[in-house]
Amino acid sequence: MEIHIAQGHNPPHNIHGITVVIDVIRAFTTSHHAFRKGLRCIWPVASAEQAFALRDEHLPDALLAGEVDALPIKGFDFGNSPWEIDHAELAGKEMILRTTNGVAATLRARDSREVLVAGLVNAEATANYLRKQNPPTVVLVASHPTGDEDVACAEYIRHLLGGNGITYEAARERTLNASAARKFFNGSHPRLRPDDIHAAATNAGPDALVMRVSFEPFPCITAH
Numbered sequence: 001m002e003i004h005i006a007q008g009h010n011p012p013h014n015i016h017g018i019t020v021v022i023d024v025i026r027a028f029t030t031s032h033h034a035f036r037k038g039l040r041c042i043w044p045v046a047s048a049e050q051a052f053a054l055r056d057e058h059l060p061d062a063l064l065a066g067e068v069d070a071l072p073i074k075g076f077d078f079g080n081s082p083w084e085i086d087h088a089e090l091a092g093k094e095m096i097l098r099t100t101n102g103v104a105a106t107l108r109a110r111d112s113r114e115v116l117v118a119g120l121v122n123a124e125a126t127a128n129y130l131r132k133q134n135p136p137t138v139v140l141v142a143s144h145p146t147g148d149e150d151v152a153c154a155e156y157i158r159h160l161l162g163g164n165g166i167t168y169e170a171a172r173e174r175t176l177n178a179s180a181a182r183k184f185f186n187g188s189h190p191r192l193r194p195d196d197i198h199a200a201a202t203n204a205g206p207d208a209l210v211m212r213v214s215f216e217p218f219p220c221i222t223a224h
């Protein structure tokens, strides 16, 4: 298995392999928490306008979650926040999600045999799944174009797959110290809570959920 790490919103082609889009702070931490609460599926979209349109035209009961510039969007039910998700009733529901990095990169990751999304929370379960599938290539996409937290998670997954990499403890430290984490610790906004970063830095172990993306008729994330 060849393992490549890429960074940013444009995952490379990986026609015969599996692509894992990584967003630790916070999109796929939020997603994992939502699936743990019984959410059925996530519909990722590129903008707040698309989120409102998808709900109004096709999914009248779906909840809206996400951010612009990390902040909650007016008219949405939740921010891009694992803490807010932990305090919500989600069993059997569907959610439309708009985020800056994780969702943006996922929407551009179609040229792959299979696409997964992950954070540190489900890195171990994702690595176990990759090992079982044993594709010829794995592309780990650190979705934040310049940040360190997603690269750290990619290096941890590569380590779990037997390649060069770092321990969970090192990835956790890099997440807590990432530039994207700062605004959650300095009281900059009441809905940017330190709890979100502590959730993002948590390892839920091998029993965490693997999150897969399908693209037809609309992009959709489900958990397994």
Ligand SMILES: O=C(O)[C@H](CS(=O)(=O)O)OP(=O)(O)O
Pocket (backbone or CB within 6 Å): 023, 025, 026, 027, 028, 067, 069, 070, 071, 080, 099, 100, 101, 102, 103, 144, 180
């Ligand atoms: O809301 C988030 O956590 C981020 C934006 S930032 O990196 O914190 O500015 O969006 P995401 O798509 O989850 O990286």
Ligand SMILES: [Mg+2]
Pocket (backbone or CB within 6 Å): 023, 024, 025, 026, 027, 101, 102, 144, 180
């Ligand atoms: Mg991020």
